[in-house]
Amino acid sequence: MTRPPFPTRIRYAEARAILARVAHARRMPAEALALSRAQGRVLAADVAARIDVPGFDNSAMDGFALRHADLAGTGPVLALAGEQFAGGPAAPAIGAGECVRITTGAPLPAGADTVLIREHALVEGRTVHVLQVPEAGRHVRRRGEDVQAGMSLAVAGEVLTPARVALLAAQGIERVETARRPTVALFCTGDELVEPGMALAPGQIYNSNRDLLLGLLREEGLEPVAWPTLPDDPAAIESALRHAGEAFDLVLTCGGVSAGEKDHLPALLQRRGRVHFWKVAMRPGMPALLADGGSLGPALFLCLPGNPVSVLATTLALARPLLDGLQGRAPRRPWRARLSSPWRKTHERLEFLRGRLASDGDGVLWVEPDPADGSHRMRAAAGADALIVLGEGERDYPAGSPVEVLPY
Ligand SMILES: Nc1nc2c(c(=O)[nH]1)N[C@H]1C(S)=C(S)[C@@H](COP(=O)(O)OP(=O)(O)OC[C@H]3O[C@@H](n4cnc5c(N)ncnc54)[C@H](O)[C@@H]3O)O[C@H]1N2
Numbered sequence: 267m268t269r270p271p272f273p274t275r276i277r278y279a280e281a282r283a284i285l286a287r288v289a290h291a292r293r294m295p296a297e298a299l300a301l302s303r304a305q306g307r308v309l310a311a312d313v314a315a316r317i318d319v320p321g322f323d324n325s326a327m328d329g330f331a332l333r334h335a336d337l338a339g340t341g342p343v344l345a346l347a348g349e350q351f352a353g354g355p356a357a358p359a360i361g362a363g364e365c366v367r368i369t370t371g372a373p374l375p376a377g378a379d380t381v382l383i384r385e386h387a388l389v390e391g392r393t394v395h396v397l398q399v400p401e402a403g404r405h406v407r408r409r410g411e412d413v414q415a416g417m418s419l420a421v422a423g424e425v426l427t428p429a430r431v432a433l434l435a436a437q438g439i440e441r442v443e444t445a446r447r448p449t450v451a452l453f454c455t456g457d458e459l460v461e462p463g464m465a466l467a468p469g470q471i472y473n474s475n476r477d478l479l480l481g482l483l484r485e486e487g488l489e490p491v492a493w494p495t496l497p498d499d500p501a502a503i504e505s506a507l508r509h510a511g512e513a514f515d516l517v518l519t520c521g522g523v524s525a526g527e528k529d530h531l532p533a534l535l536q537r538r539g540r541v542h543f544w545k546v547a548m549r550p551g552m553p554a555l556l557a558d559g560g561s562l563g564p565a566l567f568l569c570l571p572g573n574p575v576s577v578l579a580t581t582l583a584l585a586r587p588l589l590d591g592l593q594g595r596a597p598r599r600p601w602r603a604r605l606s607s608p609w610r611k612t613h614e615r616l617e618f619l620r621g622r623l624a625s626d627g628d629g630v631l632w633v634e635p636d637p638a639d640g641s642h643r644m645r646a647a648a649g650a651d652a653l654i655v656l657g658e659g660e661r662d663y664p665a666g667s668p669v670e671v672l673p674y
């Protein structure tokens with residue numbers, strides 16, 4: 267048997283390295299987006315602060331701005347000299363023995379250095395009795411206390427979470443450079459597939475991978491386009507993939523990528539494209555294939571196996587790193603948990619087992635592996651909320667073993 271001219275039966279780490287290299291070479295271009303539409307995007311350029319925040323010393327509470335030096339002695343009394351509301355006209359500077367009524371966020375009047383909260387004051391006409399003396403500087407938010415102009419606020423590769431969007435909005439920034447999102451065409455293949463809502467003939471099954479893939483990709487913020495299900499017919503597959511290959515950044519297929527007589531994708535991509543790898547030593551998900559489209563078009567092709575749990579595992583373990591890489595996203599933080607039950611791993615490949623996460627009263631994260639580990643057993647995957655990654659090789663994992671988990 268001649269060796270194929272591409273990596274095959276490779277280790278998962280090697281597949282990740284190839285995905286990273288291919289993604290780097292196909293980086294999405296940056297596009298400037300209105301900040302209000304940028305949530306969830308990957309930043310394509312660093313952002314530095316333009317202004318100090320707070321922009322001026324201001325009150326953290328509703329109450330009275332005063333000079334702390336005036337509070338010496340017992341039962342201090344101050345003269346109410348004016349008012350300073352947030353966004354209102356500036357109050358005059360306060361002099362000795364005076365205070366100014368102030369609201370939260372209002373600039374501290376000149377001369378004031380401390381705020382007395384409303385609840386600790388008794389007001390009689392223009393006189394304010396101080397019931398409880400605050401520490402010097404209390405309830406004052408200093409200019410630049412949170413952000414100083416020039417400091418780094420966000421760096422390329424970070425995802426714009428709502429909090430990061432708000433941080434940039436507080437700078438008056440209205441446009442940001444983000445990585446364009448890859449466009450994704452989605453194909454399910456197989457003569458046995460019937461869409462939900464139709465009647466099943468003998469030997470047919472419902473297409474469940476389409477909704478699984480649409481959901482997983484939408485959770486990544488993508489807007490995948492599902493194409494009609496493909497029959498196990500080489501000419502029909504070639505024609506559809508060529509159309510998608512011309513129009514999308516990524517063509518994602520599921521099914522028809524293994525060793526069967528009806529598995530046409532590997533031959534097609536070897537003939538018309540350039541295969542980066544086929545078959546990764548992982549379970550489930552072994553038959554996954556990555557290729558450049560070649561004469562099928564400029565798209566990248568990632569072909570996932572058809573078994574539903576394999577789709578879940580390969581999407582999280584292969585497609586997601588690829589999509590992250592295409593957008594220049596910084597590596598995600600790994601999650602670890604302890605196995606609630608022992609597990610005996612009896613095969614060589616890297617395992618992506620289904621498990622359910624729960625944290626205990628001590629704040630330790632545990633994961634309960636589901637013994638229903640067949641790659642067709644979607645009920646176990648649906649009852650779980652994480653994939654448990656177990657290293658290569660046979661091994662006994664006692665209860666309590668720390669393991670990496672991919673929550674979903
Ligand atoms: N001789 C070998 N047989 C198989 C191998 C192998 O290496 N040598 N690999 C096995 C592994 S591992 C997997 S995973 C599957 C993957 O096969 P394919 O990618 O070719 O997928 P299909 O054969 O088309 O389908 C597999 C399975 O999944 C069902 N399926 C497919 N699409 C959908 C869908 N959209 N929704 C729900 N279910 C779907 C399909 O009916 C099959 O039952 O191959 C093993 N065999």
Ligand code: MOO
Pocket residue numbers: 548549550551552553571573575576641
């Ligand atoms: O790799 Mo297959 O996905 O084990 O069932």
